[in-house]
């Protein structure tokens with residue numbers, strides 16, 4: 001029975017395509033899976049937006065939306081209707097075709113990433129050998145759509161926002177990749193399915209998730225930071241800094257195209273959270289051995305939602321960085337840390353089993369973090385801002 | 392160590408998040424249509440015309456001098472003078488506004504009209520629910536809509552209204568004293584000259600210049 005619950009979607013799919021002639025079954029199965037993904041994530045998007053608006057409100061001691069439906073749960077519906085009924089304005093001098101294509105390219109690119117994401121046991125659309133690589137390639141192509149949007153709008157704010165986004169995303173792409181490379185080094189595979197399986201065993205009831213190792217934890221922290229920057233989340237939301245450049249690259253978008261950008265951003269967040277959960281938090285595996293009877297897909301989505309909640313929490317806490325702080329942080333702190341982490345992972349691999357490697361690897365990570373943090377803070381690159389002329 | 396501040400900040404927001412469900416004092420939001428804050432005396436939204444007595448048309452203090460119309464920065468006041476005259480609060484005959492319109496959508500609540508009016512005739516209101524579904528006629532308030540009684544003025548701005556009343560009473564007393572003096576002088580003159588006293592009746596009104 002529990003086995004069935006775990007595999008319910010797989011069984012459902014087999015049952016549905018069973019009605020078709022044999023030659024059609026494979027194609028129909030793929031179409032069904034794609035349709036499910038394309039419907040599921042917008043639904044999650046609605047939930048996430050509601051959570052974000054309510055959560056941020058509570059963090060600022062406000063109620064948040066509480067008028068539409070019971071406790072405001074229908075707010076996303078109202079938002080959706082509003083964005084659908086708004087006028088779609090294209091600037092007179094804009095490059096109409098590129099302007100139109102940009103949100104589509106974004107949405108397509110962010111959805112592509114889910115093709116290789118294992119969302120539960122046996123629940124992956126395409127089990128590629130190099131699925132991690134595929135995911136990063138798709139993630140990187142969102143930059144193209146952002147630049148398309150910024151460039152085609154013929155608006156200085158859009159262009160500035162797009163330039164900021166490019167600079168930021170390219171800078172943080174490097175630590176994002178390097179922090180996931182440790183996983184590949186340990187697993188010896190680029191396949192996300194294999195990575196989850198490598199983490200899905202237990203000792204004393206506790207899982208072997210990579211986040212519970214020194215190099216895994218360091219990689220996890222760097223990955224979280226880089227993923228926030230990749231998805232333009234606060235505190236790295238410079239590309240859409242309202243106070244300086246209106247809405248950044250989507251200043252000139254309205255109505256449904258704006259909603260598509262919004263959707264793309266959130267689905268991108270789900271993608272990167274799903275990837276992070278897969279790499280470091282054991283994907284669809286249960287956090288304790290005695291909980292492994294709970295269907296695997298529940299764990300995957302619970303981890304994604306927990307990750308999103310953390311993003312919201314951070315957004316409610318931190319102010320926006322300045323451009324130079326952003327760059328300094330990426331190139332002078334996160335990148336060296338990920339490089340050190342590569343060394344630590346290699347050391348871990350060659351020191352063999354035992355307590356010693358735990359002590360040595362943790363010590364290296366902590367010492368490097370503390371020393372680099374101190375140096376950077378002293379030089380004033382990170383940490384509180386000092387004013388030379390004011391005060 | 393680097394990151395300490397971030398952790399502290401996260402703890403603070405977490406405290407806010409949990410606290411807002413536990414203690415209602417944290418939530419400062421006033422849920423407007425159902426809940427309202429008590430009106431604030433210094434608030435000002437949109438001008439209104441003060442009238443004395445019961446009849447708004449007869450009691451309007453405005454004498455259509457058009458100073459406010461000229462001074463209003465966005466030029467949202469429109470006044471038409473009357474052809475006839477009516478007595479003002481001291482009894483002197485004055486013209487009055489046959490038309491007095493203010494456009495809500497243009498008024499910027501600067502209170503300059505109030506500052507310049509020499510007759511205490513225009514004051515700021517605290518009424519803020521001025522929304523309408525007619526964006527042309529609905530936003531143009533005519534003198535009937537603008538006229539509000541002095542009692543109303545007392546309820547919304549008690550301090551200012553009392554000052555204004557004191558000032559007006561003083562002026563009125565001065566005018567009356569002058570009129571009385573003039574009447575006495577005229578009476579004395581009449582008594583001295585024993586001339587046919589036909590004019591003293593309308594003299595006091597002219598003495599209130």
Ligand code: SF4
Pocket residue numbers: 438462463464465466467468493497498499500501502503504505
């Ligand atoms: S408050 Fe200012 S803008 Fe409004 S009517 Fe008076 S002078 Fe004009």
Ligand code: SF4
Pocket residue numbers: 452453454455456457458459460470507508509510511512513
């Ligand atoms: S409101 Fe005052 S300033 Fe304006 S026309 Fe009337 S008396 Fe003159």
